[in-house]
Amino acid sequence: MSIYLQSLIDGLLIGGVYATIAVGLSLAFGVMRIINWAQGELLMISMFISYWIFTKFGIDPYLIIFLTSAVMFGIGYLLQNTVLSNILARETAREPVSVLLFTAGLGMFLSNGVLALVGSNPVSVITRYSGKMIQAGDIYISLPKLISFVIALICTLALYFFLQKSEMGRAIRATAQNRRIATLMGINQKKIYNIAFGISIALVGLSGSLLLPYYTVSYSIGATFSFKSFVIVVLGGKGSVVGALAGGLIVGIIEKFGGLIFSDTYAQMGVFIIFVLVLLFKPNGLMGEKEM
Amino acid sequence: MSRNKKWIWFGIGAVFSITLPMMVSNPYALQFFINMLLFAYLATGWNIIGGYAGQMALGNGVYFGIGAYVSTVLFVYENLSPWVGMVLGGGVAAFIALLMGRMTFRLSGSYFSLSTVAVLHVIRLFVLSSNRLFGYETRGAQGIYVPWRGQSFLNMQFEGKTEYYYIILAFFVIGLFISWWIKTSRMGYYLAAINTNQEATSSLGVNVMGMKLKASCISAFMTALGGSFYAQFIMMVDPSRVLGYDLSVQIMLYAAIGGRGTLAGPVIAAFLLAPLNDLLRAVFGTTVSGLSLVFYGLALMLIIYFIPQGIWPYVSEKLKEMKGSAK
Numbered sequence: 001m002s003i004y005l006q007s008l009i010d011g012l013l014i015g016g017v018y019a020t021i022a023v024g025l026s027l028a029f030g031v032m033r034i035i036n037w038a039q040g041e042l043l044m045i046s047m048f049i050s051y052w053i054f055t056k057f058g059i060d061p062y063l064i065i066f067l068t069s070a071v072m073f074g075i076g077y078l079l080q081n082t083v084l085s086n087i088l089a090r091e092t093a094r095e096p097v098s099v100l101l102f103t104a105g106l107g108m109f110l111s112n113g114v115l116a117l118v119g120s121n122p123v124s125v126i127t128r129y130s131g132k133m134i135q136a137g138d139i140y141i142s143l144p145k146l147i148s149f150v151i152a153l154i155c156t157l158a159l160y161f162f163l164q165k166s167e168m169g170r171a172i173r174a175t176a177q178n179r180r181i182a183t184l185m186g187i188n189q190k191k192i193y194n195i196a197f198g199i200s201i202a203l204v205g206l207s208g209s210l211l212l213p214y215y216t217v218s219y220s221i222g223a224t225f226s227f228k229s230f231v232i233v234v235l236g237g238k239g240s241v242v243g244a245l246a247g248g249l250i251v252g253i254i255e256k257f258g259g260l261i262f263s264d265t266y267a268q269m270g271v272f273i274i275f276v277l278v279l280l281f282k283p284n285g286l287m288g289e290k291e292m
Numbered sequence: 293m294s295r296n297k298k299w300i301w302f303g304i305g306a307v308f309s310i311t312l313p314m315m316v317s318n319p320y321a322l323q324f325f326i327n328m329l330l331f332a333y334l335a336t337g338w339n340i341i342g343g344y345a346g347q348m349a350l351g352n353g354v355y356f357g358i359g360a361y362v363s364t365v366l367f368v369y370e371n372l373s374p375w376v377g378m379v380l381g382g383g384v385a386a387f388i389a390l391l392m393g394r395m396t397f398r399l400s401g402s403y404f405s406l407s408t409v410a411v412l413h414v415i416r417l418f419v420l421s422s423n424r425l426f427g428y429e430t431r432g433a434q435g436i437y438v439p440w441r442g443q444s445f446l447n448m449q450f451e452g453k454t455e456y457y458y459i460i461l462a463f464f465v466i467g468l469f470i471s472w473w474i475k476t477s478r479m480g481y482y483l484a485a486i487n488t489n490q491e492a493t494s495s496l497g498v499n500v501m502g503m504k505l506k507a508s509c510i511s512a513f514m515t516a517l518g519g520s521f522y523a524q525f526i527m528m529v530d531p532s533r534v535l536g537y538d539l540s541v542q543i544m545l546y547a548a549i550g551g552r553g554t555l556a557g558p559v560i561a562a563f564l565l566a567p568l569n570d571l572l573r574a575v576f577g578t579t580v581s582g583l584s585l586v587f588y589g590l591a592l593m594l595i596i597y598f599i600p601q602g603i604w605p606y607v608s609e610k611l612k613e614m615k616g617s618a619k
Contacts, residue, residue, distance in 0.1 A: 086597070087597060090600060098596050101596050102593055104545075105593040106589065106593055107589070108541060108586075108589030109585075109590050110589075113586045116582050116583050265421040272413050272414045272417075273414060275410050276396075279407050280399075283403065
């Protein structure tokens with residue numbers, strides 16, 4: 001019995017970080033109707049930045065989160081402000097294909113750029129708390145996973161309240177619902193897009209530092225994470241923070257349980273199959289709202 | 293361009309491509325051209341569903357892999373000629389495209405793209421984790437080596453590269469002809485209409501689902517044949533080579549850079565970009581792996597930013613303008 005409880009906890013802990021990555025994707029998808037195909041590759045970049053800072057300066061990864069999220073916010077903001085906004089302006093379709101192509105190119109550029117620069121060897125860090133466990137009965141909880149989970153959860157909830165309560169958050173949600181009417185209400189759409197995309201990439205930056213203490217990073221992990229985030233966004237319904245949080249936890253649990261009962265590969269396949277099924281039967285997500 | 297001029301260009305191209313192996317004796321150099329033709333062929337196949345019909349399929353690599361695996365398994369274990377095997381593989385690929393399409397063509401835009409990638413991953417992981425598939429030993433990640441059974445056309449095995457060159461040249465010419473035929477036929481106009489406005493097309497009485505399925509099956513069949521050829525050419529199949537996500541993106545990328553929905557665009561982009569991989573490897577050696585993909589990614593970003601319709605539509609428009617001003 002305890003082995004199942006152990007898997008459940010492990011799944012929840014990794015799922016919390018998945019959720020944070022996916023919330024960013026979901027926000028961009030909800031507000032700008034664009035899919036950032038390079039989400040996972042930007043995560044990989046953030047992990048490498050964290051790795052580099054940790055090995056060079058010995059700063060704790062949990063302190064690096066401030067830096068990575070700020071830097072990645074800037075990258076996201078600039079990318080949207082200078083490049084993506086111009087591509088979007090030309091598009092008439094509701095779901096711009098050219099942004100998808102552009103970010104697919106960006107992803108390819110980043111992952112293979114890292115491959116060319118640092119090679120294909122995976123790297124990981126050893127911190128003071130690496131391998132530390134908290135024992136509760138038969139259950140062992142990895143300390144870094146727990147810390148990362150808690151920070152991820154706090155940040156996701158903070159984003160939720162920011163979107164619900166703050167003036168800026170309300171403006172972002174209004175733009176997501178109907179960009180034309182939001183513009184008529186005096187909301188600066190360009191600024192909202194910049195900030196929304198900045199937040200989206202900042203969450204990826206944050207997650208990169210959170211994953212580093214217990215996750216091995218190599219140039220190729222981006223695609224996997226991109227896809228997991230897509231799955232989570234589809235499960236949760238685009239634009240929904242709570243949905244993405246639930247989706248992230250669900251995917252984490254499926255992975256761990258699938259790995260326990262079958263094998264890791266089958267668990268991965270299970271995630272993709274569930275994804276296709278949800279797309280087909282509940283295209284607005286398990287808790288998504290109906291399209292307007 | 294006048295009709296006569298077009299035939300002259302066509303003649304030059306035909307003479308050049310047929311006599312090429314006589315001019316190029318270095319097998320390594322010939323491999324450049326084989327790669328170019330293979331990717332031009334694959335991008336042309338993708339263009340039918342992704343360009344003409346505008347369905348952003350990102351998992352076309354799955355058909356490539358199916359073609360490669362079916363013909364190879366039948367050749368290795370049943371001693372069946374790859375020529376027969378590749379038709380069977382194409383049939384399997386078309387059938388899967390049909391099943392997939394029935395389910396996923398209802399989805400819009402990005403969701404459709406995502407579902408094609410999901411199916412690619414499911415099949416890749418399935419092959420990767422299975423030692424046996426349908427009773428045949430496929431050995432998971434290790435893959436299968438194609439045994440040498442002596443030079444013969446029936447075995448599609450040759451000592452030199454010249455024969456392979458002619459085979460892929462024939463594939464390419466036939467593929468281009470199919471693409472041209474679709475584009476200029478009634479089907480091409482229907483697909484273009486679907487690409488522009490699906491709802492309006494449907495309301496005019498066009499069977500949108502049927503058209504998309506037809507385009508998808510043709511595209512899958514062509515891609516699978518390319519996979520079979522590739523497996524015979526490199527004499528092995530494994531999931532990372534023939535079922536990779538990068539391969540799928542690469543196929544799509546040539547068409548997107550050259551010009552989606554044009555006949556010549558994907559071909560031109562493949563001719564320009566496909567040799568880059570071999571070229572960089574020749575210059576830098578294998579130590580700098582992934583460098584060509586860095587350039588491909590960069591090229592895609594630049595093209596989408598500056599000329600989103602692709603190279604060929606842009607160039608042909610500029611040529612027309614120049615002619616107009618010269619008169």
